[in-house]
Amino acid sequence: xxxNTLILVIAILGISFMTYMMLSIGERKQExxxxxxxxIIKAEGIETRSDKWADAYPHQYDTWKQTAESNEIxxxxxxxxxxxxxxxxxxxxxxxxxxxxxxxxxxxxRSTLRTxxxxxxxxxxxxxxxxxxxxxxxxxxxxxxxxxxYFTGKWARAGDEIxxxxxxxxxxxxxxxxxTITRPYxxxxxxxxxxxxxxxxxxxxRSLACAQCHSEYYFKKTPYTDKDGKDQIAAxxxxxxxxxxxxxxxEEYYNEIEFKDWxxxxxxxxxxxxxxxxxxxxxxxxxxxxxxACADCHxxxxxxxxxKFSSHKIQKPLNDIANTCLTCHKQSExxxxxxxxEKLDRKDQLNVIAMDNLAAAHLTAKKAWEVGATDAEMxxxxxxxxxxxxxxxxxxxxxxxxxxAPGETLRLLGVAGSKAQEARITLAGIxxxxxxxxxxxxxxxxxxxxxxxxxxxxxxxxxAKLDFKKGLMQEWITDAKEDGRLTSTFVEDLPVKSAYPxx
Amino acid sequence: MKLETALRYGAxxxxxxxxxxxxxxTKESKATSYLSSDAKACINCHVMESYYATWEHSSxxxxxxxxxxxxxxDNYIDKYASKxxxxxxxxxxFTLNTYGRRMLISDDGARRVQENCIRCHASRSKTLIKNxxxxxAFDSENLGDRKCWECHREVPHGKVRSINGTPNNLxxxxxx
Numbered sequence: 001x002x003x004n005t006l007i008l009v010i011a012i013l014g015i016s017f018m019t020y021m022m023l024s025i026g027e028r029k030q031e032x033x034x035x036x037x038x039x040i041i042k043a044e045g046i047e048t049r050s051d052k053w054a055d056a057y058p059h060q061y062d063t064w065k066q067t068a069e070s071n072e073i074x075x076x077x078x079x080x081x082x083x084x085x086x087x088x089x090x091x092x093x094x095x096x097x098x099x100x101x102x103x104x105x106x107x108x109x110r111s112t113l114r115t116x117x118x119x120x121x122x123x124x125x126x127x128x129x130x131x132x133x134x135x136x137x138x139x140x141x142x143x144x145x146x147x148x149x150y151f152t153g154k155w156a157r158a159g160d161e162i163x164x165x166x167x168x169x170x171x172x173x174x175x176x177x178x179x180t181i182t183r184p185y186x187x188x189x190x191x192x193x194x195x196x197x198x199x200x201x202x203x204x205x206r207s208l209a210c211a212q213c214h215s216e217y218y219f220k221k222t223p224y225t226d227k228d229g230k231d232q233i234a235a236x237x238x239x240x241x242x243x244x245x246x247x248x249x250x251e252e253y254y255n256e257i258e259f260k261d262w263x264x265x266x267x268x269x270x271x272x273x274x275x276x277x278x279x280x281x282x283x284x285x286x287x288x289x290x291x292x293a294c295a296d297c298h299x300x301x302x303x304x305x306x307x308k309f310s311s312h313k314i315q316k317p318l319n320d321i322a323n324t325c326l327t328c329h330k331q332s333e334x335x336x337x338x339x340x341x342e343k344l345d346r347k348d349q350l351n352v353i354a355m356d357n358l359a360a361a362h363l364t365a366k367k368a369w370e371v372g373a374t375d376a377e378m379x380x381x382x383x384x385x386x387x388x389x390x391x392x393x394x395x396x397x398x399x400x401x402x403x404x405a406p407g408e409t410l411r412l413l414g415v416a417g418s419k420a421q422e423a424r425i426t427l428a429g430i431x432x433x434x435x436x437x438x439x440x441x442x443x444x445x446x447x448x449x450x451x452x453x454x455x456x457x458x459x460x461x462x463x464a465k466l467d468f469k470k471g472l473m474q475e476w477i478t479d480a481k482e483d484g485r486l487t488s489t490f491v492e493d494l495p496v497k498s499a500y501p502x503x
Numbered sequence: 504m505k506l507e508t509a510l511r512y513g514a515x516x517x518x519x520x521x522x523x524x525x526x527x528x529t530k531e532s533k534a535t536s537y538l539s540s541d542a543k544a545c546i547n548c549h550v551m552e553s554y555y556a557t558w559e560h561s562s563x564x565x566x567x568x569x570x571x572x573x574x575x576x577d578n579y580i581d582k583y584a585s586k587x588x589x590x591x592x593x594x595x596x597f598t599l600n601t602y603g604r605r606m607l608i609s610d611d612g613a614r615r616v617q618e619n620c621i622r623c624h625a626s627r628s629k630t631l632i633k634n635x636x637x638x639x640a641f642d643s644e645n646l647g648d649r650k651c652w653e654c655h656r657e658v659p660h661g662k663v664r665s666i667n668g669t670p671n672n673l674x675x676x677x678x679x
Contacts, residue, residue: 004510011517018524024598025531032549 042174045143046182048136050167051488057168057177059309063302064167066313067101068494074098075499080352081450082359086389088454089265090273091125094461097499099399102166102314104494105134110159110473111498117464118156119472126155127235132183133213136169137162137485139182147184148224151234159476163486165494171209179205183212189239206293207279214278214294214398215239216250218259245280247394247412251387260386265455267365269382272390278398285405297324316400340403347402350413354392357420361385363441363453364427371434381426388419462500469496537590542568548597550606554660561659572619573612585615613650620651 039056041047054061076096077083087093091114100108109115109131118124128151131138141161142150173180179202181187186208190196200208219235226232243249251272254260260270282288287297295310300323302311317324318340321333329336365381395401395412402409431439444450451458480486496502529535536544546555558564563572573589575581589612596602608616652658 004507004514007514008510008517011514011521014521015517015524018521018528021598022524022528022531025528028549028597035549035552 038176038178040175041168041177045174046136046140046169047174048140048164048167048169048485049487050136050164050169051490053168053172059302059304060312061168064312065103065490067315068103068490069313070101070315071104071495071497072100073497073499075447077451078447078499080355081444081447082355084447084450084454084456085266085359085362085444086355087264087273088362090262090271092273093451093454093456094458095499103491104165106163106165106491107494107496109134111465111469111496113458113461113465113500115155117461117468118154118159119468121157121159122154124154124156127151127219128153128155128157129219129235129237130155131158131162132185132237134166135162135164136167136182137164139169142184148222148232148234148236149226151219151222151236152226152232156472159472160479160483161485163477163480163491164488165491166213170212179209181208181212183237185217185237185239186212186215189215189241192239192242193245203291203293206295207282207288210294210298211279214276216275216277216280216394218254218261241280245277245283247277247391250277250280250394251390254390264362264385266362266453267382267385268369268378269362269365269385269389271386272393274390274393274397276398277394278401278404281394281398281401281408282404284408287404300324300327343402343406347396347406347409347413350410350417351392351396354388354413354417354420357417357424358385358389358392359444360441361388361420361423361427363444364424364431364439367436367439367441368427368430368434371431371436373430373434377430377433381423381430384419384423384426388416388423391419392416458500465500466503537586540568540570545569548593550597550602557660561661563659567619567623572616575615575618576622585611616652617650624651 041053041056047053050061050064074097076098077093083096084093087096095113097108097112114126115130116125137158138150141158170182171179187197190200190208195204217237217239220238222234222236224232224234240250240253243253254272259272261273262271263269264271279294282294297317298314299310299312300317300320302309302323311320311323318337321336325331325336326333331339361381362385365378365385368378368381391412395409395416398404428439431437442449442453444453448458477486477492481492486492533544533547536547542555542558545551555569558569570576570586574585656662
């Protein structure tokens with residue numbers, strides 16, 4: 001009896017102690033789970049308002065805000081009037097500026113003359129696709145209504161929905177803040193090159209988050225039946241990656257499907273417009289080949305007190321050489337700036353030569369049509385011009401290609417300039433057949449002259465745009481604020497700048 | 504007689520429950536993981552996460568796990584005595600929540616780490632052998648009480664170490 005009592009008491013003491021330990025362990029495990037879980041910004045879907053992320057990620061948000069500092073307008077058509085001829089008959093001849101910071105994305109998009117001056121939801125020159133890279137509201141709408149539905153209709157259709165500029169929700173999951181691909185067209189592009197999701201590493205993601213937008217694309221006409229049973233056609237952003245990422249691979253892809261973005265108003269050539277193949281051309285450069293990602297140089301680690309975080313002031317690394325280039329290279333800042341300037345100068349020289357030749361080719365072709373050249377005579381020349389301008393555009397349309405891939409950029413500019421020269425030689429022959437010798441192209445030495453030649457009604461466009469900005473655009477903002485889609489006064493108060501006068 | 508029977512069955516039942524609970528507790532507390540030298544055993548307690556994260560992002564990751572530096576390795580008695588003592592102190596502190604906000608290595612812990620620095624580096628690092636000067640000649644008196652990490656301050660746990668200050672310390676990892 002004594003023995004049993006003793007065993008019982010010991011066992012009960014053991015059980016009590018173990019119960020206490022079990023409770024204690026449970027509590028610790030709960031603590032651990034809380035520590036190891038990123039804050040949930042939104043339980044489902046995408047939180048598009050970056051200001052709502054600020055509580056959980058104050059440093060990232062603060063540095064993101066600083067992207068607004070990059071807001072100066074550099075009028076590229078003024079700098080290179082040839083561009084108005086190269087893009088004659090296409091939006092870019094109206095207005096084309098150097099890139100600005102992420103926070104300014106929507107202001108730029110609404111302000112550019114390219115998006116026109118719609119007066120209602122079904123008006124204007126541009127499709128919905130033109131918002132695609134400007135805002136986390138885009139993937140939100142795609143999730144809510146479907147991708148094809150999103151890509152249907154005019155740009156002005158969703159002006160009151162798309163109100164938050166490029167921000168947190170574009171690259172991060174609102175549930176756990178991990179990097180994520182919000183744009184389905186990048187997923188399809190990756191599928192096309194055999195880069196399936198299970199092969200993607202974290203380092204890949206630090207570039208692919210950017211590649212969602214900094215890539216070449218075209219609008220693929222896709223018929224479908226909407227939920228009301230009506231036949232619709234969506235203009236779906238599609239990456240032409242199926243044959244590879246190089247300029248020649250994409251050219252082959254476009255030629256095979258006989259695609260053209262528009263017909264040049266001067267030469268009548270069926271043209272391609274390279275958008276911004278930044279990711280693609282980066283993959284041909286040495287920094288990519290050494291395993292670097294976009295974020296390594298554009299989002300360097302920064303320290304604030306004891307907190308170390310990656311800067312979300314995405315900008316050119318040259319603004320912060322000490323924390324970017326110099327973490328690997330051992331030169332002085334001055335030496336670095338000089339090296340980069342040298343690369344830029346080399347590119348600029350070949351760029352101007354290629355543009356001059358392309359503009360001359362377009363204008364000479366126009367003359368050839370005027371004096372009676374036939375389709376059969378012109379077709380091969382126009383194909384050469386198309387190819388030349390594509391290669392030129394691919395090499396310079398993305399930001400910073402001269403640095404991302406200097407060798408490839410110079411090669412493409414060289415080939416483009418040479419092809420444009422070829423076209424000019426053939427055209428000189430055609431003109432001679434019709435008795436025109438020594439044709440001089442018109443004066444296109446300033447933006448005004450070049451736009452006149454290209455038939456851009458600049459004054460009219462500006463006037464309509466200003467009316468739009470005072471009218472429909474204000475309605476969009478008011479609606480978005482009322483419905484709670486836009487909650488940030490920071491975004492609302494960003495200064496509006498443009499290449500044309502604001503009043 | 505009846506009481507005695509009840510006591511006997513009661514005792515048997517209690518022992519069975521205790522054994523069952525013991526087994527469950529062993530599993531829940533991951534007690535068996537402490538028999539291994541896996542570094543992950545050290546982050547059973549979340550206070551060690553920032554130390555784990557900094558080590559995992561250091562070059563030492565390739566050569567040495569926690570116990571290679573923090574426990575004596577050439578003497579089994581010393582090793583298991585140290586391991587038991589640390590284990591007892593750590594579980595006591597963590598369970599009763601008596602550890603301070605600023606955790607520092609104990610004198611005995613520092614002795615072990617210093618011995619392990621020398622054990623590997625004195626024989627393996629050519630640079631060190633070449634640079635045997637007043638700070639690196641371990642047998643000279645000039646060294647005094649100095650420890651390796653008084654100069655090599657970032658090895659291997661970095662300068663920044665706190666729950667939210669340590670880079671990559673969030674347990675959520677990119678896991679696709």
